[in-house]
Amino acid sequence: MSSSEIKPDAMSAVELLSPANATVVELNIGGQTFTTTIETLGRYENSLLGLVFSKLNNSSSVPLLRDTRGRFFIDRDGNLFRYILDYLRNDTLTLPEKFSETRRLIDEAKYYRLHGLVDELQTRQRILNKYETRAKDGLTTKLYQTSLNASDDELKPEETDSNMTAAGSTSGALSVGASGVSGGVGSPGFITVGYRGTFAFGRDGLADIQFRKVMRILVHGRVSLCREVFGHSLNESRDPDRGSVERYSSRFFLKYNSVEQAFDQLTKSGFQLRASCASSANGTSVASDTDNEETRWMHYTEFIFHRE
Structure with a gap:
């Protein structure tokens, strides 16, 4: 279909989705990648992003850091930047239910000089x-x-x-x-914490079994509950669905590897341990190429917490 065959209402929709003067840009904010336009970033001319990227549109010599893939790099919190970007796109503030990082988001808004958002x-x-x-x-x-x-x-x-x-x-x-x-705050519900781990061994004759080695702590439950309890320590990078906070997800994991720290956060939020289960260690492993002391002791454990 040629451009002359596009109906007026369809043409307006195309222009809305792909403005002729838009310039697409990729950002790396604290390790998380965002794709937007220079026009969106420059929505507020007096903001930090507005000042920097308005110059970028007119000059190629703006001294901005770039990562190894050529994306503009800003050393700030990538999890919170999505709310900054939503504000720039929609000119309004929309946060999930039971959002618990308002103070940190205020700091981010101050850094980007978005006074209305502050x-x-x-x-x-x-x-x-x-x-x-x-x-x-x-x-x-x-x-x-x-x-x-x-x-x-x-x-x-x-x-x-x-x-x-x-x-x-x-x-x-x-x-x-x-x-x-x-x-509300403190609503009832279940959160499941699981981890896959093993035991770290020293060299023969030098050390006995050390403390367990935890690869990753997984978190399953209602999104709003998980965010309330774990806050900024909750890593949502593997969760592709950014929809309703009342949905459930099994794709969260924590930014630290100490199970006791997760227990402390759950206890402070009023949760109690209700059940736990664990798989047996792989003590019978016989794979000659990969077999070692640590893989023989590999196991998976889950803990179920509940708040009334």
């Missing part, structure tokens, strides 16, 4: 702080309804229940209309 995040943080303070003081609230335009004086509980305890109040719901943030 204001929205700080307002959201004030609302959350008031909610947490009321919970600690014993004034429990089932539901807060407000918006980012509401003043501190307008933030009032719509419904209270004197029979609820302060600890139980953390399961209340919080809705922030303009920010797209809703949901």
Whole structure:
């Protein structure tokens, strides 16, 4: 079909998806790759990205770092940059339910000099702080309804229940209309933690069995719960679905290899161990080329945690 055969409404859709003046660019933010356009990055002219990439569009001599594949490199948090990029694309703030890294995202917004985003995040943080303070003081609230335009004086509980305890109040719901943030804190659910590991051996005659060697700690459960508990230590790079936070995923893993650290975070969030299971070690392995002491002791273990 030639361009003359494209209907007017279809032509407008094509122009919307592929603007004629758009320049595609690849970014490497802390090891994570993003693809966008220079026009998106330069949406706010006075922001750091706007200043840098507006010059890039007019000059090839801008001193920006590049990685080994030629992508522009910025040494910042790649997990949080996706929210920065969403804000640049949509001109609005949309965060997942029970988002627990508001303070860190404020730091990122300040670094990129996105003052409007900083204001929205700080307002959201004030609302959350008031909610947490009321919970600690014993004034429990089932539901807060407000918006980012509401003043501190307008933030009032719509419904209270004197029979609820302060600890139980953390399961209340919080809705922030303009920010797209809703949901409660401390909701019930299950999280499964699993790891594949072995034992590290020293050379013969020099050392006995050392502490276990953990390859990777896997996390399975509802996305909102996993993010609430593990926060920035949750690695989501292998999870291709960035949809609803109420979905379930088995593709998360942790950025550290200490199982006890994961247990500490679960305990602090009110979870209790309910069950565990483990596979036996590969003690009968006879593969001559790959057989060694560590592969013989390879095993997989899972722990199931629950919060009521």
